[in-house]
Structure formats: C-alpha cells, structure tokens
Amino acid sequence: MLSPRQPMLLQKKPMLLPKQAISFQQLQAQGFSRQKILSMCATLKLFPTPFKGIYYVPLEQERKAGFIEKPFNVLTQAVSLFLGSSNFYFSCTTAQEALGLLWQPSGSIHIVNEKLSRRISLNARIARNNAKSSWRAGKISKILSFYGTEIIFHRGSVARAKTKQTPYGRFALKSQINADRKRFREK
Secondary structure, eight states, X not given: XXXXXXXXXXXXXXXXOSSEEXXXXXXXXXXXXXXXXXXXXXXXXXXXXXXXXEEEEOOHHHHHHTOOSOHHHHHHHHHHHHHTSSOEEEOHHHHHHHHTSOOSOOSEEEEEESSOOEEEEHHHHHHHXXXXXXXXXXXXXXXXXXXXXXXXXXXXXXXXXXXEEETTEEEEOHHHHHHHHHXXXXX
C-alpha cells in the first residue's frame, strides 16, 4: 500500500537540458510555472540572453563561476529562437573575426536575416546592471558582456548568400562580406 508521500515521489519532475537556449513558452510547455521560471531567473539557474523571454541553461560549473563556455553557440541558438527560424547568417565584422580576417574584436554582432532590421544595444543593459550594487546585477552584466556590445540585424536575402557552415553557425565568405558591407553601408 502506498503512503500519502509516495505518490509525490513518483511524480515526474520537469528537467532542463544544459547548454541550450530555451524560451519562456518552452519552459511552460515542459511543466514549469511562471513563478518557478522567475525564481530560476532570479537565482541565476537560467542565464539571460540579449533577447527578452529567451534564456540559457548553464552547466553547474558555468553557473557557479558566472561564465558561458561557448557564448557564440548560445547566441546562435538564441537568435534562432528569437527569429523563429535558423534562416540567418553572420556577416560584416562578425564574419571577419570568425574567419580570422580581423583580429581585433569589434563587440558588434551582424546578423543577416529575411525578417527584421534592428539594432539591440547591450551597452545600456550592461551599464544599468553595473550601476546597481547587488551581486546578481554584477553577474548579469558580466554574462551579458559575453554577447558583445551591440547586435545588429540586417534585412536581406539569405538564400543566395555565399556562406560557410561552422559549429558556431553560418558565416559569410570574404566575397559575401564585401557585398554585405556595400549593401548595408557598414564601415
């Protein structure tokens, strides 16, 4: 015969897979309540990404040390969730850095996609968190700084672009970088 406590032990507990980006809606679909999700964010069991409602599930070592092992992988997953498709590629200075053509990091991430054209400044969010004196705000500003200082979405055709697939995402080739710089008037 089961005691009143045993059915509680037999209930399936929702689990998160580490090292992946996940949206708020996906967390709710896995059985997490809104309050539980906000609690996990507050205790930094979920790391913030540059996009509202999209989080990164860190490994225990990443969580304790407050770092992201491969931020570009996380950014690629987060952009895919944000856009709702994986139909994008990295171009301009971002691709130059990834291909070894530019050695000095620019801090800006250029993403070519077919849906939107927008700039997201992470400097403002990092500065707001640095202005606060709490431990959590300091950790959040450090985590957000891993993604760069600005994310720039360029609206354009992705189908005919000359790109190279890497483990970190799709990057424009040198000829495509030059064409994109002219098309988007990037310096």
